[in-house]
Amino acid sequence: MEPISLVWLRRDLRLEDHAALYHALQEGRGVLPLFIFDTDILNVLEDAGDARVTFLYKTILELKRRLEDWGSSLLVKHGKPLEVFKELIPGYRVGKVYFNGDYEPYARERDTEVARWLYQQGVEVEEFKDQVIFEKEEVVKPDGAPYKVFTPYMRRWKQTLEEKGLPDYSLEGLFSGFHKTAPLPAPSLESMGFQMAGISYPSAELSEGVIRQYDQNRDYPALNGTTRLGIHLRFGTLSIRPAVARALELNETLLNELIWREFYMMILWHFPRVVDRSFKPAYDDIAWRNDLSDFEAWTQGMTGYPMVDAGMRQLNATGYMHNRARMVTASFLTKHLLIDWRWGESYFAERLLDYELASNNGGWQWASGSGCDAAPYFRIFNPWRQAERFDPQKRYINQWVPEWKKDSYPAPVVDHATARERALQVYKNALKR
Numbered sequence: 094m095e096p097i098s099l100v101w102l103r104r105d106l107r108l109e110d111h112a113a114l115y116h117a118l119q120e121g122r123g124v125l126p127l128f129i130f131d132t133d134i135l136n137v138l139e140d141a142g143d144a145r146v147t148f149l150y151k152t153i154l155e156l157k158r159r160l161e162d163w164g165s166s167l168l169v170k171h172g173k174p175l176e177v178f179k180e181l182i183p184g185y186r187v188g189k190v191y192f193n194g195d196y197e198p199y200a201r202e203r204d205t206e207v208a209r210w211l212y213q214q215g216v217e218v219e220e221f222k223d224q225v226i227f228e229k230e231e232v233v234k235p236d237g238a239p240y241k242v243f244t245p246y247m248r249r250w251k252q253t254l255e256e257k258g259l260p261d262y263s264l265e266g267l268f269s270g271f272h273k274t275a276p277l278p279a280p281s282l283e284s285m286g287f288q289m290a291g292i293s294y295p296s297a298e299l300s301e302g303v304i305r306q307y308d309q310n311r312d313y314p315a316l317n318g319t320t321r322l323g324i325h326l327r328f329g330t331l332s333i334r335p336a337v338a339r340a341l342e343l344n345e346t347l348l349n350e351l352i353w354r355e356f357y358m359m360i361l362w363h364f365p366r367v368v369d370r371s372f373k374p375a376y377d378d379i380a381w382r383n384d385l386s387d388f389e390a391w392t393q394g395m396t397g398y399p400m401v402d403a404g405m406r407q408l409n410a411t412g413y414m415h416n417r418a419r420m421v422t423a424s425f426l427t428k429h430l431l432i433d434w435r436w437g438e439s440y441f442a443e444r445l446l447d448y449e450l451a452s453n454n455g456g457w458q459w460a461s462g463s464g465c466d467a468a469p470y471f472r473i474f475n476p477w478r479q480a481e482r483f484d485p486q487k488r489y490i491n492q493w494v495p496e497w498k499k500d501s502y503p504a505p506v507v508d509h510a511t512a513r514e515r516a517l518q519v520y521k522n523a524l525k526r
Contacts, residue, residue, distance in 0.1 A: 100125070102127065108156060112260075113223065114262075114264060117191040118267040119267065126156070126168065127169075130172075131203075141287050145324075146287045148324065148328065153279070165271035169278075171280045188216070193329075196229075198361075223262075224326075227250060227254075227355060228358070297331045299320070303318065303319070311346070313417070315486070326447075360372070361454065369435065371463035372465045373464070391422070392405065396503070396505065398476040398505055399494045400477075401421060401476050404422040414445070419441075423461070427462075429507055430512070434460065438453055441453055
């Protein structure tokens with residue numbers, strides 16, 4: 094039996110513009126894609142109807158169907174990755190395993206463990222860059238140190254793109270290189286302990302109209318003014334390269350937002366401590382109130398601040414929250430309620446369809462003032478003014494908090510002016526130590 098190559102799919106769930114598949118299909122061995130429903134990740138999810146698992150499952154079945162149309166298939170497994178490979182290797186004559194790299198601490202540890210074992214079995218391993226344009230040390234200061242502030246990073250990123258351009262990983266003409274096999278079985282969603290979520294997902298389409306108007310409309314949550322591509326970039330159902338190409342062509346503001354995504358991934362790579370600690374260590378000394386009843390009111394969208402509550406109810410109902418609302422709700426939790434940013438980050442991680450560790454962590458630390466390139470701690474969003482400015486006709490608020498003018502709507506959990514002064518004092522006390 095001729096040896097085959099396995100391409101281990103993770104955050105790159107597509108059959109277009111795919112670095113690992115592109116290189117594997119050019120090697121000459123038959124290529125069999127593999128996806129593992131990783132129990133180390135799934136077992137920490139509390140909701141059996143987690144909408145992200147449904148999205149993954151539907152995506153995997155569609156990839157499998159497409160591969161079977163070409164006479165190949167997708168190998169789908171459920172378990173711990175290392176144990177899955179230990180079961181697979183004896184049954185398949187594998188010459189090489191390809192995968193695209195990941196930058197989160199768990200992924201780095203997992204990939205190192207699997208690669209080490211594969212090398213011990215005499216199986217070659219090759220890793221590629223795919224989910225970002227630039228990674229690790231590709232965009233750094235002249236002395237090799239990582240950037241800690243976004244704007245100079247952004248300038249260097251754009252300069253590097255001008256120098257290197259975007260690579261082309263088109264698979265056109267390469268599909269005959271997939272390993273020929275009968276359709277392979279896949280575990281059911283129920284056998285893995287999950288059930289289908291009754292939720293709709295945004296399109297992966299790069300809408301020209303939305304992109305052209307992005308800079309004008311993106312801050313208004315009542316408008317269809319954002320791309321909603323987060324979940325597709327998170328799971329790789331859309332490649333970052335065409336997204337960047339479209340942004341380059343049509344809207345620099347969107348391009349800058351995509352660069353923010355890579356900036357936070359770079360920060361996570363160089364400073365993995367940010368996962369559970371403040372980027373600026375002094376902010377770990379803040380005397381958070383961490384009031385459970387206030388936190389519950391925030392999670393349920395019952396704070397008495399309509400802009401905050403609209404954002405939280407949108408999140409709870411759809412798995413999505415408009416970015417302007419994300420900033421307002423995060424500022425409110427950390428500044429008005431003085432609740433640890435890690436509580437909010439964790440809640441978003443449970444609910445967001447587009448949850449990505451680097452961006453979620455970076456956004457929360459920005460809101461709390463503890464992160465790199467953060468807003469100063471004394472910049473505290475006024476939820477009333479935010480609503481007046483970005484939802485002047487109250488369309489967003491009326492959609493998600495229709496009772497906001499009625500007696501049934503709760504009074505504010507805290508007075509804005511009082512909360513602002515309290516936050517300033519608490520932050521000042523922590524930072525002067």
